[in-house]
Amino acid sequence: MKVIMFGVVLINIAVLLSACTSDNKEETESQQKEESAAKVFSIGELSGDQFIADYTVAKEGVLRSIPKKYIDLARQNLHVAYQHTSHGTHVSRGLYGLQDYKEGDDVLFGITNHNPQEGKLDFRDYALQEYAEPGRNGVDLSRDETAFIQATRNYLDDEDNADINVVMWSWCNIAGHDVSGNYLPGMKILIDEYGVGGSKLGNEKGQRKNAVAFIFMTGHANRSTNTGVGNPKEQARLINDYCNANGLLCLDYYSIDTHCMNDNYWEDAGDNGDSGNYGGNFYEDWQSENELGIAYFESKNKPGGEVKLGSHTTQYITSNRKAYAMWWILARLSGWDGEYTE
Numbered sequence: 001m002k003v004i005m006f007g008v009v010l011i012n013i014a015v016l017l018s019a020c021t022s023d024n025k026e027e028t029e030s031q032q033k034e035e036s037a038a039k040v041f042s043i044g045e046l047s048g049d050q051f052i053a054d055y056t057v058a059k060e061g062v063l064r065s066i067p068k069k070y071i072d073l074a075r076q077n078l079h080v081a082y083q084h085t086s087h088g089t090h091v092s093r094g095l096y097g098l099q100d101y102k103e104g105d106d107v108l109f110g111i112t113n114h115n116p117q118e119g120k121l122d123f124r125d126y127a128l129q130e131y132a133e134p135g136r137n138g139v140d141l142s143r144d145e146t147a148f149i150q151a152t153r154n155y156l157d158d159e160d161n162a163d164i165n166v167v168m169w170s171w172c173n174i175a176g177h178d179v180s181g182n183y184l185p186g187m188k189i190l191i192d193e194y195g196v197g198g199s200k201l202g203n204e205k206g207q208r209k210n211a212v213a214f215i216f217m218t219g220h221a222n223r224s225t226n227t228g229v230g231n232p233k234e235q236a237r238l239i240n241d242y243c244n245a246n247g248l249l250c251l252d253y254y255s256i257d258t259h260c261m262n263d264n265y266w267e268d269a270g271d272n273g274d275s276g277n278y279g280g281n282f283y284e285d286w287q288s289e290n291e292l293g294i295a296y297f298e299s300k301n302k303p304g305g306e307v308k309l310g311s312h313t314t315q316y317i318t319s320n321r322k323a324y325a326m327w328w329i330l331a332r333l334s335g336w337d338g339e340y341t342e
Contacts, residue, residue, distance in 0.1 A: 041077035041334075043165050043211040045196060048337035051243050054252040055259035057328045057340075058321035060295075065340040066331045071108055073334035074327070076119060080166040081127035081155065083148070085140045086311035087220050087271065088170030091251070092125050093299035093310050094323025100304075101297035109327065111303050121330070122163070131155040141217075142172035145182040152190055156200075156208060166213050166333065168251070174219020174235045184242050190214055191248075213333050216243050216250035220312075221257035223270030233267070249329050256321050261286045272313045283317040296320050 056062075082092060099109045110120035114127075131154040132138025138151035148169050155161055167190075177183070193200045194212040201208050218236035226233045236254035243250040258269045260282035266275040273283025290296060299319040301308035310319035332338055 041073065043196060043213045043333065044335075046247055046249070046332060047335065048332065048339065050338040051248060051332075052240050052250050052252050052255075053325035053328050054240075054255035055263065055321070058256045058325040060320075060324060062340050063324045063327055066328065066336060068108070070331040070334045070336035071327065074330035075108075075110060075121045078166050078330055078333060079116070079122040079124075079163045080168065080330075081124050081161070081164045082168050082170070083126060083128040083138070083140065083151075084170035085142075085172050087172055087253075088140065090220075090253075090310035090313070090319045090322045091170070091326050092123070093301060093308055094319035094321075095121075095123065095326060096301065096303050096305060097297050097299040097307075097316075097319070098323045098327075100300070101293070113302055116163075124164070128152060128155045128167075128169070131158070140172045141169050141183060142174065142177060145177055146186055149186045149189060153193070156194055156212060157206070162208065162210065164212065165210050166215065166330075168215040168217065170217050171219040171253075173222070174232055175222060175225070176230050177235070179235050179238045184239070187214055187216060213249070215329060216248055218250065218252045218254040220253045220271035221269050223274060224268045224276065226254075226258070226267055226269075249332060251322065251325050251329060253322070256325065257318070261317070271318070273315065273318065281315070283313075283315045287315045287317055299323075 082088070084092070095109075095111055096113070099106050099111055101109075107119075111123050112120045113123055113125050116122040128148075128151050129139045132144075132147050132151040133154075136147040136151070137143040138147040141148055152167060152169075156164065156167070171177075191214055192198060194208060195214065196211045198211060201211055203209065216239055218239050219232050221232050225231055228234065232254050236252060240250055240252060242248070253271075257271050257273070258266055260266065260273070260278070266278050266282065268277050269275040269282075272281065274281045287296060292298065296316055297320060298307045299310055299316055300306060309316065310322075313319065328338075
């Protein structure tokens with residue numbers, strides 16, 4: 001009888017231990033889920049000390065050196081609204097073509113356009129122009145110098161765009177525009193309202209939950225007219241100086257347009273790699289000396305779409321380089337410090 005009772009006691013103890021183990025397991029799983037939920041991606045302060053995506057980062061070697069986890073984070077968590085006219089297609093068509101470049105790029109650099117899909121970069125081309133105020137032209141930064149401010153507000157305040165956490169506007173021709181008086185103050189207004197810690201962020205009705213990163217851009221180069229007050233070189237300096245001083249990211253069109261693949265600077269170059277000082281077109285020459293699919297790729301008009309050169313170009317290298325620079329920026333926004341080894 002005592003043996004039987006002892007056995008019953010052991011069984012009861014085993015049941016209790018099993019129940020405790022089960023409870024602990026469920027509690028651990030619950031904690032893990034809560035911790036995971038707490039780690040939901042959000043735009044934060046940048047690390048590192050390089051903020052300008054210029055000719056030095058607009059290279060495939062730099063792109064391939066970025067730790068994969070930051071490319072993955074960018075692709076999985078960033079939602080980009082981009083507004084531009086013809087010159088801005090260098091970025092978008094480069095991004096669309098990059099995913100078809102080399103083995104694995106369809107996953108690594110997967111992208112959509114106004115069609116969000118899990119695991120692909122959510123990119124929304126020509127996103128903001130319809131949100132401009134009545135009578136204002138919000139197709140780019142050049143047509144109506146301050147229209148982008150309220151157009152961006154209207155876009156971000158629309159609940160349909162609640163997921164957007166990256167906004168970028170492109171110039172048509174930056175020459176002659178008031179960068180110091182309109183563009184830089186306008187971007188500061190938007191950052192103060194919608195950036196990290198912005199006044200329009202919160203959980204109340206009418207506020208945004210997600211902070212937004214605003215990517216600055218310089219203007220494209222103009223053949224033989226880059227120098228002097230109000231021209232592309234000086235305008236690029238103003239924008240880059242502002243971004244460096246305030247820790248803000250900039251895609252430097254001017255730098256990429258005026259530097260060949262050997263890093264030489266051609267101050268008279270246009271936006272297609274053409275330079276009298278060089279004696280021809282340095283991007284066309286480089287492309288003709290290298291192999292498609294090995295050293296460069298074709299740009300496209302949409303994800304999985306037709307081959308399409310970036311507007312105003314006769315070669316693919318310009319769009320290739322601006323796509324590389326854009327992914328560098330997206331990786332920076334995802335926590336990468338920008339340190340790389342080619």
